[in-house]
Amino acid sequence: MTENEKDILQDIKLKKNPYSVPEGYFDALKTQARKYAEPTKIVRVNFWTRLAPYAGIAAMFLFVLVLGKVFVNNSQDDLTAEQTESYEDFLVFSDISSDIPMQYLAEEVGSEEAIDYEDIIEYLIYIGATEEYIEYNRE
Amino acid sequence: MTDDRHIIKLCHEGEYELAFNSIVDTYSERLYWHVRRFLCSHEDTNDLLQDIFIKIWSSLSSFRGDAQIYTWLYRIATNETLNHLKKIRRENAISLDAEGQLLASRIDEDPYFNGDALQRELHKAIQQLPEKQRLVFNMRYFDELKYEDIAEITGTSVGALKASYHHAYNKIKEALENADI
Structure with a gap:
Protein backbone atom coordinates (compact mmCIF):
# COMPACT_ATOMS: atom_id res chain seq x y z
CA MET A 1 0.00 0.00 0.00
CA THR A 2 1.46 3.35 -0.99
CA GLU A 3 1.04 6.49 1.06
CA ASN A 4 -1.47 7.82 -1.48
CA GLU A 5 -3.61 4.72 -1.19
CA LYS A 6 -5.93 5.14 1.71
CA ASP A 7 -7.24 2.04 3.46
CA ILE A 8 -10.97 2.55 3.27
CA LEU A 9 -11.57 0.31 6.28
CA GLN A 10 -9.50 2.64 8.43
CA ASP A 11 -12.22 5.25 8.05
CA ILE A 12 -13.34 5.73 11.63
CA LYS A 13 -16.90 6.35 10.44
CA LEU A 14 -17.18 2.75 9.27
CA LYS A 15 -16.54 1.44 12.75
CA LYS A 16 -19.52 3.36 14.06
CA ASN A 17 -22.71 1.46 14.66
CA PRO A 18 -25.21 2.19 11.88
CA TYR A 19 -28.03 0.27 13.50
CA SER A 20 -30.48 1.68 16.00
CA VAL A 21 -33.21 0.35 18.23
CA PRO A 22 -36.67 1.63 19.19
CA GLU A 23 -36.66 4.18 21.99
CA GLY A 24 -36.46 2.66 25.46
CA TYR A 25 -35.71 -0.74 24.00
CA PHE A 26 -32.74 -1.63 26.21
CA ASP A 27 -34.62 -0.78 29.40
CA ALA A 28 -37.47 -3.02 28.28
CA LEU A 29 -35.00 -5.73 27.29
CA LYS A 30 -33.35 -5.68 30.71
CA THR A 31 -36.69 -5.77 32.49
CA GLN A 32 -37.80 -8.69 30.34
CA ALA A 33 -34.51 -10.55 30.78
CA ARG A 34 -34.56 -10.22 34.57
CA LYS A 35 -37.87 -12.08 34.60
CA TYR A 36 -36.12 -15.26 33.47
CA ALA A 37 -34.26 -15.36 36.76
CA GLU A 38 -37.23 -14.73 38.99
CA PRO A 39 -37.69 -17.70 41.28
CA THR A 40 -40.78 -19.71 40.66
CA LYS A 41 -43.18 -18.70 43.38
CA ILE A 42 -44.05 -21.80 45.37
CA VAL A 43 -47.13 -21.18 47.46
CA ARG A 44 -46.97 -23.35 50.53
CA VAL A 45 -50.43 -24.50 51.50
CA ASN A 46 -50.84 -25.67 55.06
CA PHE A 47 -52.84 -28.72 56.05
CA TRP A 48 -56.00 -26.84 57.03
CA THR A 49 -56.03 -24.75 53.88
CA ARG A 50 -55.77 -27.93 51.81
CA LEU A 51 -58.51 -29.52 53.91
CA ALA A 52 -60.87 -26.56 53.58
CA PRO A 53 -62.61 -27.59 50.33
CA TYR A 54 -63.17 -31.12 51.57
CA ALA A 55 -64.39 -29.82 54.94
CA GLY A 56 -66.78 -27.54 53.08
CA ILE A 57 -68.18 -30.41 51.06
CA ALA A 58 -68.49 -32.55 54.20
CA ALA A 59 -70.23 -29.73 56.07
CA MET A 60 -72.64 -29.23 53.20
CA PHE A 61 -73.37 -32.94 53.06
CA LEU A 62 -73.95 -33.00 56.82
CA PHE A 63 -76.23 -29.98 56.59
CA VAL A 64 -78.30 -31.64 53.86
CA LEU A 65 -78.42 -34.83 55.93
CA VAL A 66 -79.60 -32.99 59.06
CA LEU A 67 -82.08 -30.97 57.03
CA GLY A 68 -83.45 -34.19 55.53
CA LYS A 69 -83.68 -35.82 58.93
CA VAL A 70 -85.51 -32.84 60.42
CA PHE A 71 -87.90 -32.81 57.48
CA VAL A 72 -88.62 -36.53 57.78
CA ASN A 73 -89.12 -36.26 61.54
CA ASN A 74 -91.51 -33.34 61.16
CA SER A 75 -93.48 -35.22 58.55
CA GLN A 76 -93.75 -38.25 60.83
CA ASP A 77 -94.81 -36.09 63.80
CA ASP A 78 -97.49 -34.45 61.71
CA LEU A 79 -98.68 -37.79 60.47
CA THR A 80 -98.84 -39.24 63.98
CA ALA A 81 -100.74 -36.29 65.25
CA GLU A 82 -103.16 -36.50 62.37
CA GLN A 83 -103.46 -40.23 62.77
CA THR A 84 -104.00 -39.90 66.53
CA GLU A 85 -106.58 -37.21 66.05
CA SER A 86 -108.39 -39.29 63.47
CA TYR A 87 -108.24 -42.32 65.68
CA GLU A 88 -109.66 -40.45 68.65
CA ASP A 89 -112.33 -38.97 66.43
CA PHE A 90 -113.09 -42.42 65.20
CA LEU A 91 -113.39 -43.74 68.74
CA VAL A 92 -115.53 -40.85 69.85
CA PHE A 93 -117.86 -40.68 66.91
CA SER A 94 -118.19 -44.30 65.79
CA ASP A 95 -119.57 -45.92 68.96
CA ILE A 96 -121.79 -43.16 70.18
CA SER A 97 -124.97 -42.13 68.52
CA SER A 98 -125.28 -38.65 67.30
CA ASP A 99 -128.12 -37.78 69.64
CA ILE A 100 -126.04 -38.22 72.75
CA PRO A 101 -125.42 -34.80 74.31
CA MET A 102 -121.91 -33.53 73.89
CA GLN A 103 -121.44 -33.28 77.63
CA TYR A 104 -120.92 -37.05 77.70
CA LEU A 105 -118.40 -36.91 74.96
CA ALA A 106 -115.98 -34.69 76.77
CA GLU A 107 -112.31 -35.40 76.54
CA GLU A 108 -112.30 -36.38 80.15
CA VAL A 109 -114.85 -39.07 79.47
CA GLY A 110 -112.42 -41.81 80.28
CA SER A 111 -110.92 -40.29 83.38
CA GLU A 112 -111.87 -41.46 86.86
CA GLU A 113 -112.28 -37.98 88.21
CA ALA A 114 -114.58 -36.82 85.51
CA ILE A 115 -117.29 -39.41 86.02
CA ASP A 116 -118.84 -39.89 89.42
CA TYR A 117 -121.66 -42.01 90.54
CA GLU A 118 -124.25 -39.28 90.08
CA ASP A 119 -123.26 -38.94 86.48
CA ILE A 120 -123.85 -42.61 85.90
CA ILE A 121 -127.28 -42.44 87.50
CA GLU A 122 -128.13 -39.41 85.52
CA TYR A 123 -127.01 -41.16 82.38
CA LEU A 124 -129.05 -44.26 83.15
CA ILE A 125 -132.10 -42.14 83.74
CA TYR A 126 -131.48 -40.37 80.51
CA ILE A 127 -131.33 -43.56 78.49
CA GLY A 128 -134.58 -44.68 80.14
CA ALA A 129 -133.41 -47.32 82.55
CA THR A 130 -136.04 -48.44 85.04
CA GLU A 131 -135.83 -47.54 88.72
CA GLU A 132 -135.57 -51.27 89.57
CA TYR A 133 -132.68 -51.64 87.24
CA ILE A 134 -130.95 -48.63 88.73
CA GLU A 135 -131.52 -49.83 92.27
CA TYR A 136 -130.35 -53.30 91.33
CA ASN A 137 -127.17 -51.99 89.89
CA ARG A 138 -126.58 -49.51 92.70
CA GLU A 139 -125.78 -52.48 94.95
CA MET B 1 -13.04 -5.80 35.24
CA GLY B 115 -25.91 4.41 8.25
CA ASP B 116 -24.84 6.14 5.06
CA ALA B 117 -24.27 4.46 1.70
CA LEU B 118 -20.71 3.37 2.57
CA GLN B 119 -21.79 1.86 5.86
CA ARG B 120 -24.62 0.10 4.07
CA GLU B 121 -22.15 -1.40 1.59
CA LEU B 122 -19.82 -2.42 4.40
CA HIS B 123 -22.53 -4.33 6.28
CA LYS B 124 -23.86 -5.92 3.12
CA ALA B 125 -20.33 -7.04 2.25
CA ILE B 126 -19.91 -8.55 5.72
CA GLN B 127 -23.03 -10.67 5.16
CA GLN B 128 -21.44 -12.13 2.03
CA LEU B 129 -18.48 -13.50 3.98
CA PRO B 130 -18.24 -17.17 4.98
CA GLU B 131 -19.58 -17.73 8.50
CA LYS B 132 -16.23 -18.02 10.27
CA GLN B 133 -14.77 -14.96 8.56
CA ARG B 134 -17.92 -13.01 9.36
CA LEU B 135 -17.56 -14.04 12.97
CA VAL B 136 -13.95 -13.03 13.36
CA PHE B 137 -14.35 -9.86 11.33
CA ASN B 138 -17.26 -8.60 13.47
CA MET B 139 -15.55 -9.33 16.75
CA ARG B 140 -12.17 -7.94 15.70
CA TYR B 141 -13.19 -4.95 13.60
CA PHE B 142 -16.16 -3.64 15.61
CA ASP B 143 -15.72 -5.03 19.12
CA GLU B 144 -11.90 -4.92 18.91
CA LEU B 145 -11.59 -8.14 20.87
CA LYS B 146 -8.18 -9.74 21.25
CA TYR B 147 -7.46 -12.79 19.11
CA GLU B 148 -7.00 -14.82 22.27
CA ASP B 149 -10.49 -13.95 23.42
CA ILE B 150 -11.99 -14.64 20.00
CA ALA B 151 -10.18 -17.99 20.05
CA GLU B 152 -11.78 -18.78 23.39
CA ILE B 153 -15.20 -17.78 22.10
CA THR B 154 -15.02 -19.66 18.82
CA GLY B 155 -12.83 -22.55 19.90
CA THR B 156 -10.44 -21.83 17.04
CA SER B 157 -6.67 -21.28 17.16
CA VAL B 158 -5.30 -17.74 17.15
CA GLY B 159 -3.32 -18.48 13.94
CA ALA B 160 -6.43 -19.63 12.10
CA LEU B 161 -8.33 -16.60 13.30
CA LYS B 162 -5.64 -14.22 12.11
CA ALA B 163 -5.69 -15.85 8.68
CA SER B 164 -9.51 -15.67 8.55
CA TYR B 165 -9.49 -12.03 9.53
CA HIS B 166 -6.89 -11.19 6.95
CA HIS B 167 -8.97 -12.83 4.20
CA ALA B 168 -12.16 -11.19 5.41
CA TYR B 169 -10.55 -7.78 5.67
CA ASN B 170 -9.24 -7.91 2.11
CA LYS B 171 -12.57 -9.09 0.70
CA ILE B 172 -14.46 -6.31 2.42
CA LYS B 173 -11.95 -3.70 1.39
CA GLU B 174 -12.16 -4.85 -2.20
CA ALA B 175 -15.96 -4.85 -2.08
CA LEU B 176 -16.02 -1.29 -0.78
CA GLU B 177 -13.48 -0.04 -3.28
CA ASN B 178 -15.50 -1.55 -6.11
CA ALA B 179 -18.83 -0.40 -4.78
CA ASP B 180 -20.75 2.06 -6.94
CA ILE B 181 -21.21 4.78 -4.36
Missing part, protein backbone atom coordinates in the same frame (compact mmCIF):
# COMPACT_ATOMS: atom_id res chain seq x y z
CA THR B 2 -14.80 -5.05 38.51
CA ASP B 3 -18.19 -6.11 37.20
CA ASP B 4 -16.84 -9.46 36.05
CA ARG B 5 -15.18 -10.18 39.38
CA HIS B 6 -18.38 -9.25 41.16
CA ILE B 7 -20.46 -11.54 38.90
CA ILE B 8 -18.04 -14.46 39.38
CA LYS B 9 -18.07 -13.90 43.15
CA LEU B 10 -21.88 -13.98 43.15
CA CYS B 11 -21.81 -17.23 41.17
CA HIS B 12 -19.39 -18.82 43.63
CA GLU B 13 -21.65 -17.76 46.48
CA GLY B 14 -24.64 -19.33 44.73
CA GLU B 15 -26.30 -15.95 44.27
CA TYR B 16 -27.31 -16.76 40.71
CA GLU B 17 -30.23 -14.40 40.46
CA LEU B 18 -28.07 -11.44 41.48
CA ALA B 19 -25.30 -12.60 39.15
CA PHE B 20 -27.75 -12.90 36.27
CA ASN B 21 -29.17 -9.45 36.92
CA SER B 22 -25.64 -8.05 36.91
CA ILE B 23 -24.97 -9.77 33.58
CA VAL B 24 -28.17 -8.33 32.15
CA ASP B 25 -27.25 -4.83 33.34
CA THR B 26 -23.66 -5.02 32.14
CA TYR B 27 -23.82 -7.05 28.94
CA SER B 28 -27.30 -6.72 27.40
CA GLU B 29 -26.33 -4.04 24.95
CA ARG B 30 -23.03 -5.62 23.90
CA LEU B 31 -24.72 -8.96 23.32
CA TYR B 32 -27.50 -7.27 21.39
CA TRP B 33 -25.10 -5.55 18.99
CA HIS B 34 -23.06 -8.72 18.60
CA VAL B 35 -26.16 -10.62 17.48
CA ARG B 36 -27.60 -7.73 15.52
CA ARG B 37 -24.54 -7.54 13.29
CA PHE B 38 -25.23 -11.12 12.27
CA LEU B 39 -29.00 -11.03 11.89
CA CYS B 40 -29.39 -7.39 10.78
CA SER B 41 -33.07 -7.33 11.71
CA HIS B 42 -34.02 -5.82 15.06
CA GLU B 43 -37.01 -8.13 15.47
CA ASP B 44 -35.00 -11.28 14.87
CA THR B 45 -32.26 -10.07 17.18
CA ASN B 46 -34.74 -9.33 19.93
CA ASP B 47 -36.33 -12.78 19.61
CA LEU B 48 -33.01 -14.57 19.62
CA LEU B 49 -31.75 -12.52 22.54
CA GLN B 50 -34.59 -13.85 24.68
CA ASP B 51 -33.39 -17.39 23.96
CA ILE B 52 -29.83 -16.34 24.71
CA PHE B 53 -30.79 -14.94 28.11
CA ILE B 54 -32.69 -18.11 28.93
CA LYS B 55 -29.63 -20.12 27.96
CA ILE B 56 -27.38 -17.91 30.08
CA TRP B 57 -29.69 -18.26 33.07
CA SER B 58 -29.95 -22.03 32.73
CA SER B 59 -26.16 -22.40 32.33
CA LEU B 60 -25.13 -19.95 35.02
CA SER B 61 -24.89 -22.57 37.76
CA SER B 62 -22.33 -24.46 35.64
CA PHE B 63 -20.15 -21.38 35.12
CA ARG B 64 -17.07 -21.98 37.26
CA GLY B 65 -15.27 -18.74 36.54
CA ASP B 66 -12.41 -20.36 34.61
CA ALA B 67 -13.13 -18.17 31.60
CA GLN B 68 -13.76 -14.47 31.56
CA ILE B 69 -17.44 -13.77 31.92
CA TYR B 70 -17.74 -11.88 28.64
CA THR B 71 -16.04 -14.59 26.58
CA TRP B 72 -18.40 -17.11 28.16
CA LEU B 73 -21.39 -14.87 27.29
CA TYR B 74 -20.14 -14.23 23.76
CA ARG B 75 -19.69 -17.97 23.25
CA ILE B 76 -23.30 -18.64 24.22
CA ALA B 77 -24.55 -15.76 22.06
CA THR B 78 -22.39 -16.83 19.11
CA ASN B 79 -23.46 -20.48 19.28
CA GLU B 80 -27.11 -19.51 19.51
CA THR B 81 -26.72 -17.13 16.59
CA LEU B 82 -24.99 -19.72 14.39
CA ASN B 83 -27.68 -22.26 15.29
CA HIS B 84 -30.32 -19.71 14.39
CA LEU B 85 -28.69 -19.06 11.01
CA LYS B 86 -28.50 -22.79 10.38
CA LYS B 87 -32.20 -23.00 11.16
CA ILE B 88 -32.93 -20.19 8.68
CA ARG B 89 -30.98 -22.05 5.98
CA ARG B 90 -32.79 -25.28 6.72
CA GLU B 91 -36.25 -23.71 6.80
CA ASN B 92 -35.70 -21.77 3.60
CA ALA B 93 -33.68 -24.57 2.00
CA ILE B 94 -30.93 -22.12 1.03
CA SER B 95 -27.14 -22.27 0.81
CA LEU B 96 -24.63 -20.16 2.73
CA ASP B 97 -24.32 -17.80 -0.25
CA ALA B 98 -28.05 -17.36 -0.49
CA GLU B 99 -28.16 -16.77 3.25
CA GLY B 100 -25.70 -13.92 2.80
CA GLN B 101 -27.89 -12.35 0.14
CA LEU B 102 -30.97 -12.79 2.32
CA LEU B 103 -29.31 -11.08 5.28
CA ALA B 104 -27.92 -8.31 3.05
CA SER B 105 -31.41 -7.63 1.71
CA ARG B 106 -32.61 -7.19 5.29
CA ILE B 107 -30.31 -4.22 5.68
CA ASP B 108 -32.19 -2.42 2.89
CA GLU B 109 -35.51 -3.26 4.50
CA ASP B 110 -34.44 -2.42 8.05
CA PRO B 111 -36.12 0.77 9.33
CA TYR B 112 -33.54 0.90 12.13
CA PHE B 113 -30.53 1.14 9.83
CA ASN B 114 -29.28 4.72 9.97
Whole structure:
Protein backbone atom coordinates (compact mmCIF):
# COMPACT_ATOMS: atom_id res chain seq x y z
CA MET A 1 0.00 0.00 0.00
CA THR A 2 1.46 3.35 -0.99
CA GLU A 3 1.04 6.49 1.06
CA ASN A 4 -1.47 7.82 -1.48
CA GLU A 5 -3.61 4.72 -1.19
CA LYS A 6 -5.93 5.14 1.71
CA ASP A 7 -7.24 2.04 3.46
CA ILE A 8 -10.97 2.55 3.27
CA LEU A 9 -11.57 0.31 6.28
CA GLN A 10 -9.50 2.64 8.43
CA ASP A 11 -12.22 5.25 8.05
CA ILE A 12 -13.34 5.73 11.63
CA LYS A 13 -16.90 6.35 10.44
CA LEU A 14 -17.18 2.75 9.27
CA LYS A 15 -16.54 1.44 12.75
CA LYS A 16 -19.52 3.36 14.06
CA ASN A 17 -22.71 1.46 14.66
CA PRO A 18 -25.21 2.19 11.88
CA TYR A 19 -28.03 0.27 13.50
CA SER A 20 -30.48 1.68 16.00
CA VAL A 21 -33.21 0.35 18.23
CA PRO A 22 -36.67 1.63 19.19
CA GLU A 23 -36.66 4.18 21.99
CA GLY A 24 -36.46 2.66 25.46
CA TYR A 25 -35.71 -0.74 24.00
CA PHE A 26 -32.74 -1.63 26.21
CA ASP A 27 -34.62 -0.78 29.40
CA ALA A 28 -37.47 -3.02 28.28
CA LEU A 29 -35.00 -5.73 27.29
CA LYS A 30 -33.35 -5.68 30.71
CA THR A 31 -36.69 -5.77 32.49
CA GLN A 32 -37.80 -8.69 30.34
CA ALA A 33 -34.51 -10.55 30.78
CA ARG A 34 -34.56 -10.22 34.57
CA LYS A 35 -37.87 -12.08 34.60
CA TYR A 36 -36.12 -15.26 33.47
CA ALA A 37 -34.26 -15.36 36.76
CA GLU A 38 -37.23 -14.73 38.99
CA PRO A 39 -37.69 -17.70 41.28
CA THR A 40 -40.78 -19.71 40.66
CA LYS A 41 -43.18 -18.70 43.38
CA ILE A 42 -44.05 -21.80 45.37
CA VAL A 43 -47.13 -21.18 47.46
CA ARG A 44 -46.97 -23.35 50.53
CA VAL A 45 -50.43 -24.50 51.50
CA ASN A 46 -50.84 -25.67 55.06
CA PHE A 47 -52.84 -28.72 56.05
CA TRP A 48 -56.00 -26.84 57.03
CA THR A 49 -56.03 -24.75 53.88
CA ARG A 50 -55.77 -27.93 51.81
CA LEU A 51 -58.51 -29.52 53.91
CA ALA A 52 -60.87 -26.56 53.58
CA PRO A 53 -62.61 -27.59 50.33
CA TYR A 54 -63.17 -31.12 51.57
CA ALA A 55 -64.39 -29.82 54.94
CA GLY A 56 -66.78 -27.54 53.08
CA ILE A 57 -68.18 -30.41 51.06
CA ALA A 58 -68.49 -32.55 54.20
CA ALA A 59 -70.23 -29.73 56.07
CA MET A 60 -72.64 -29.23 53.20
CA PHE A 61 -73.37 -32.94 53.06
CA LEU A 62 -73.95 -33.00 56.82
CA PHE A 63 -76.23 -29.98 56.59
CA VAL A 64 -78.30 -31.64 53.86
CA LEU A 65 -78.42 -34.83 55.93
CA VAL A 66 -79.60 -32.99 59.06
CA LEU A 67 -82.08 -30.97 57.03
CA GLY A 68 -83.45 -34.19 55.53
CA LYS A 69 -83.68 -35.82 58.93
CA VAL A 70 -85.51 -32.84 60.42
CA PHE A 71 -87.90 -32.81 57.48
CA VAL A 72 -88.62 -36.53 57.78
CA ASN A 73 -89.12 -36.26 61.54
CA ASN A 74 -91.51 -33.34 61.16
CA SER A 75 -93.48 -35.22 58.55
CA GLN A 76 -93.75 -38.25 60.83
CA ASP A 77 -94.81 -36.09 63.80
CA ASP A 78 -97.49 -34.45 61.71
CA LEU A 79 -98.68 -37.79 60.47
CA THR A 80 -98.84 -39.24 63.98
CA ALA A 81 -100.74 -36.29 65.25
CA GLU A 82 -103.16 -36.50 62.37
CA GLN A 83 -103.46 -40.23 62.77
CA THR A 84 -104.00 -39.90 66.53
CA GLU A 85 -106.58 -37.21 66.05
CA SER A 86 -108.39 -39.29 63.47
CA TYR A 87 -108.24 -42.32 65.68
CA GLU A 88 -109.66 -40.45 68.65
CA ASP A 89 -112.33 -38.97 66.43
CA PHE A 90 -113.09 -42.42 65.20
CA LEU A 91 -113.39 -43.74 68.74
CA VAL A 92 -115.53 -40.85 69.85
CA PHE A 93 -117.86 -40.68 66.91
CA SER A 94 -118.19 -44.30 65.79
CA ASP A 95 -119.57 -45.92 68.96
CA ILE A 96 -121.79 -43.16 70.18
CA SER A 97 -124.97 -42.13 68.52
CA SER A 98 -125.28 -38.65 67.30
CA ASP A 99 -128.12 -37.78 69.64
CA ILE A 100 -126.04 -38.22 72.75
CA PRO A 101 -125.42 -34.80 74.31
CA MET A 102 -121.91 -33.53 73.89
CA GLN A 103 -121.44 -33.28 77.63
CA TYR A 104 -120.92 -37.05 77.70
CA LEU A 105 -118.40 -36.91 74.96
CA ALA A 106 -115.98 -34.69 76.77
CA GLU A 107 -112.31 -35.40 76.54
CA GLU A 108 -112.30 -36.38 80.15
CA VAL A 109 -114.85 -39.07 79.47
CA GLY A 110 -112.42 -41.81 80.28
CA SER A 111 -110.92 -40.29 83.38
CA GLU A 112 -111.87 -41.46 86.86
CA GLU A 113 -112.28 -37.98 88.21
CA ALA A 114 -114.58 -36.82 85.51
CA ILE A 115 -117.29 -39.41 86.02
CA ASP A 116 -118.84 -39.89 89.42
CA TYR A 117 -121.66 -42.01 90.54
CA GLU A 118 -124.25 -39.28 90.08
CA ASP A 119 -123.26 -38.94 86.48
CA ILE A 120 -123.85 -42.61 85.90
CA ILE A 121 -127.28 -42.44 87.50
CA GLU A 122 -128.13 -39.41 85.52
CA TYR A 123 -127.01 -41.16 82.38
CA LEU A 124 -129.05 -44.26 83.15
CA ILE A 125 -132.10 -42.14 83.74
CA TYR A 126 -131.48 -40.37 80.51
CA ILE A 127 -131.33 -43.56 78.49
CA GLY A 128 -134.58 -44.68 80.14
CA ALA A 129 -133.41 -47.32 82.55
CA THR A 130 -136.04 -48.44 85.04
CA GLU A 131 -135.83 -47.54 88.72
CA GLU A 132 -135.57 -51.27 89.57
CA TYR A 133 -132.68 -51.64 87.24
CA ILE A 134 -130.95 -48.63 88.73
CA GLU A 135 -131.52 -49.83 92.27
CA TYR A 136 -130.35 -53.30 91.33
CA ASN A 137 -127.17 -51.99 89.89
CA ARG A 138 -126.58 -49.51 92.70
CA GLU A 139 -125.78 -52.48 94.95
CA MET B 1 -13.04 -5.80 35.24
CA THR B 2 -14.80 -5.05 38.51
CA ASP B 3 -18.19 -6.11 37.20
CA ASP B 4 -16.84 -9.46 36.05
CA ARG B 5 -15.18 -10.18 39.38
CA HIS B 6 -18.38 -9.25 41.16
CA ILE B 7 -20.46 -11.54 38.90
CA ILE B 8 -18.04 -14.46 39.38
CA LYS B 9 -18.07 -13.90 43.15
CA LEU B 10 -21.88 -13.98 43.15
CA CYS B 11 -21.81 -17.23 41.17
CA HIS B 12 -19.39 -18.82 43.63
CA GLU B 13 -21.65 -17.76 46.48
CA GLY B 14 -24.64 -19.33 44.73
CA GLU B 15 -26.30 -15.95 44.27
CA TYR B 16 -27.31 -16.76 40.71
CA GLU B 17 -30.23 -14.40 40.46
CA LEU B 18 -28.07 -11.44 41.48
CA ALA B 19 -25.30 -12.60 39.15
CA PHE B 20 -27.75 -12.90 36.27
CA ASN B 21 -29.17 -9.45 36.92
CA SER B 22 -25.64 -8.05 36.91
CA ILE B 23 -24.97 -9.77 33.58
CA VAL B 24 -28.17 -8.33 32.15
CA ASP B 25 -27.25 -4.83 33.34
CA THR B 26 -23.66 -5.02 32.14
CA TYR B 27 -23.82 -7.05 28.94
CA SER B 28 -27.30 -6.72 27.40
CA GLU B 29 -26.33 -4.04 24.95
CA ARG B 30 -23.03 -5.62 23.90
CA LEU B 31 -24.72 -8.96 23.32
CA TYR B 32 -27.50 -7.27 21.39
CA TRP B 33 -25.10 -5.55 18.99
CA HIS B 34 -23.06 -8.72 18.60
CA VAL B 35 -26.16 -10.62 17.48
CA ARG B 36 -27.60 -7.73 15.52
CA ARG B 37 -24.54 -7.54 13.29
CA PHE B 38 -25.23 -11.12 12.27
CA LEU B 39 -29.00 -11.03 11.89
CA CYS B 40 -29.39 -7.39 10.78
CA SER B 41 -33.07 -7.33 11.71
CA HIS B 42 -34.02 -5.82 15.06
CA GLU B 43 -37.01 -8.13 15.47
CA ASP B 44 -35.00 -11.28 14.87
CA THR B 45 -32.26 -10.07 17.18
CA ASN B 46 -34.74 -9.33 19.93
CA ASP B 47 -36.33 -12.78 19.61
CA LEU B 48 -33.01 -14.57 19.62
CA LEU B 49 -31.75 -12.52 22.54
CA GLN B 50 -34.59 -13.85 24.68
CA ASP B 51 -33.39 -17.39 23.96
CA ILE B 52 -29.83 -16.34 24.71
CA PHE B 53 -30.79 -14.94 28.11
CA ILE B 54 -32.69 -18.11 28.93
CA LYS B 55 -29.63 -20.12 27.96
CA ILE B 56 -27.38 -17.91 30.08
CA TRP B 57 -29.69 -18.26 33.07
CA SER B 58 -29.95 -22.03 32.73
CA SER B 59 -26.16 -22.40 32.33
CA LEU B 60 -25.13 -19.95 35.02
CA SER B 61 -24.89 -22.57 37.76
CA SER B 62 -22.33 -24.46 35.64
CA PHE B 63 -20.15 -21.38 35.12
CA ARG B 64 -17.07 -21.98 37.26
CA GLY B 65 -15.27 -18.74 36.54
CA ASP B 66 -12.41 -20.36 34.61
CA ALA B 67 -13.13 -18.17 31.60
CA GLN B 68 -13.76 -14.47 31.56
CA ILE B 69 -17.44 -13.77 31.92
CA TYR B 70 -17.74 -11.88 28.64
CA THR B 71 -16.04 -14.59 26.58
CA TRP B 72 -18.40 -17.11 28.16
CA LEU B 73 -21.39 -14.87 27.29
CA TYR B 74 -20.14 -14.23 23.76
CA ARG B 75 -19.69 -17.97 23.25
CA ILE B 76 -23.30 -18.64 24.22
CA ALA B 77 -24.55 -15.76 22.06
CA THR B 78 -22.39 -16.83 19.11
CA ASN B 79 -23.46 -20.48 19.28
CA GLU B 80 -27.11 -19.51 19.51
CA THR B 81 -26.72 -17.13 16.59
CA LEU B 82 -24.99 -19.72 14.39
CA ASN B 83 -27.68 -22.26 15.29
CA HIS B 84 -30.32 -19.71 14.39
CA LEU B 85 -28.69 -19.06 11.01
CA LYS B 86 -28.50 -22.79 10.38
CA LYS B 87 -32.20 -23.00 11.16
CA ILE B 88 -32.93 -20.19 8.68
CA ARG B 89 -30.98 -22.05 5.98
CA ARG B 90 -32.79 -25.28 6.72
CA GLU B 91 -36.25 -23.71 6.80
CA ASN B 92 -35.70 -21.77 3.60
CA ALA B 93 -33.68 -24.57 2.00
CA ILE B 94 -30.93 -22.12 1.03
CA SER B 95 -27.14 -22.27 0.81
CA LEU B 96 -24.63 -20.16 2.73
CA ASP B 97 -24.32 -17.80 -0.25
CA ALA B 98 -28.05 -17.36 -0.49
CA GLU B 99 -28.16 -16.77 3.25
CA GLY B 100 -25.70 -13.92 2.80
CA GLN B 101 -27.89 -12.35 0.14
CA LEU B 102 -30.97 -12.79 2.32
CA LEU B 103 -29.31 -11.08 5.28
CA ALA B 104 -27.92 -8.31 3.05
CA SER B 105 -31.41 -7.63 1.71
CA ARG B 106 -32.61 -7.19 5.29
CA ILE B 107 -30.31 -4.22 5.68
CA ASP B 108 -32.19 -2.42 2.89
CA GLU B 109 -35.51 -3.26 4.50
CA ASP B 110 -34.44 -2.42 8.05
CA PRO B 111 -36.12 0.77 9.33
CA TYR B 112 -33.54 0.90 12.13
CA PHE B 113 -30.53 1.14 9.83
CA ASN B 114 -29.28 4.72 9.97
CA GLY B 115 -25.91 4.41 8.25
CA ASP B 116 -24.84 6.14 5.06
CA ALA B 117 -24.27 4.46 1.70
CA LEU B 118 -20.71 3.37 2.57
CA GLN B 119 -21.79 1.86 5.86
CA ARG B 120 -24.62 0.10 4.07
CA GLU B 121 -22.15 -1.40 1.59
CA LEU B 122 -19.82 -2.42 4.40
CA HIS B 123 -22.53 -4.33 6.28
CA LYS B 124 -23.86 -5.92 3.12
CA ALA B 125 -20.33 -7.04 2.25
CA ILE B 126 -19.91 -8.55 5.72
CA GLN B 127 -23.03 -10.67 5.16
CA GLN B 128 -21.44 -12.13 2.03
CA LEU B 129 -18.48 -13.50 3.98
CA PRO B 130 -18.24 -17.17 4.98
CA GLU B 131 -19.58 -17.73 8.50
CA LYS B 132 -16.23 -18.02 10.27
CA GLN B 133 -14.77 -14.96 8.56
CA ARG B 134 -17.92 -13.01 9.36
CA LEU B 135 -17.56 -14.04 12.97
CA VAL B 136 -13.95 -13.03 13.36
CA PHE B 137 -14.35 -9.86 11.33
CA ASN B 138 -17.26 -8.60 13.47
CA MET B 139 -15.55 -9.33 16.75
CA ARG B 140 -12.17 -7.94 15.70
CA TYR B 141 -13.19 -4.95 13.60
CA PHE B 142 -16.16 -3.64 15.61
CA ASP B 143 -15.72 -5.03 19.12
CA GLU B 144 -11.90 -4.92 18.91
CA LEU B 145 -11.59 -8.14 20.87
CA LYS B 146 -8.18 -9.74 21.25
CA TYR B 147 -7.46 -12.79 19.11
CA GLU B 148 -7.00 -14.82 22.27
CA ASP B 149 -10.49 -13.95 23.42
CA ILE B 150 -11.99 -14.64 20.00
CA ALA B 151 -10.18 -17.99 20.05
CA GLU B 152 -11.78 -18.78 23.39
CA ILE B 153 -15.20 -17.78 22.10
CA THR B 154 -15.02 -19.66 18.82
CA GLY B 155 -12.83 -22.55 19.90
CA THR B 156 -10.44 -21.83 17.04
CA SER B 157 -6.67 -21.28 17.16
CA VAL B 158 -5.30 -17.74 17.15
CA GLY B 159 -3.32 -18.48 13.94
CA ALA B 160 -6.43 -19.63 12.10
CA LEU B 161 -8.33 -16.60 13.30
CA LYS B 162 -5.64 -14.22 12.11
CA ALA B 163 -5.69 -15.85 8.68
CA SER B 164 -9.51 -15.67 8.55
CA TYR B 165 -9.49 -12.03 9.53
CA HIS B 166 -6.89 -11.19 6.95
CA HIS B 167 -8.97 -12.83 4.20
CA ALA B 168 -12.16 -11.19 5.41
CA TYR B 169 -10.55 -7.78 5.67
CA ASN B 170 -9.24 -7.91 2.11
CA LYS B 171 -12.57 -9.09 0.70
CA ILE B 172 -14.46 -6.31 2.42
CA LYS B 173 -11.95 -3.70 1.39
CA GLU B 174 -12.16 -4.85 -2.20
CA ALA B 175 -15.96 -4.85 -2.08
CA LEU B 176 -16.02 -1.29 -0.78
CA GLU B 177 -13.48 -0.04 -3.28
CA ASN B 178 -15.50 -1.55 -6.11
CA ALA B 179 -18.83 -0.40 -4.78
CA ASP B 180 -20.75 2.06 -6.94
CA ILE B 181 -21.21 4.78 -4.36
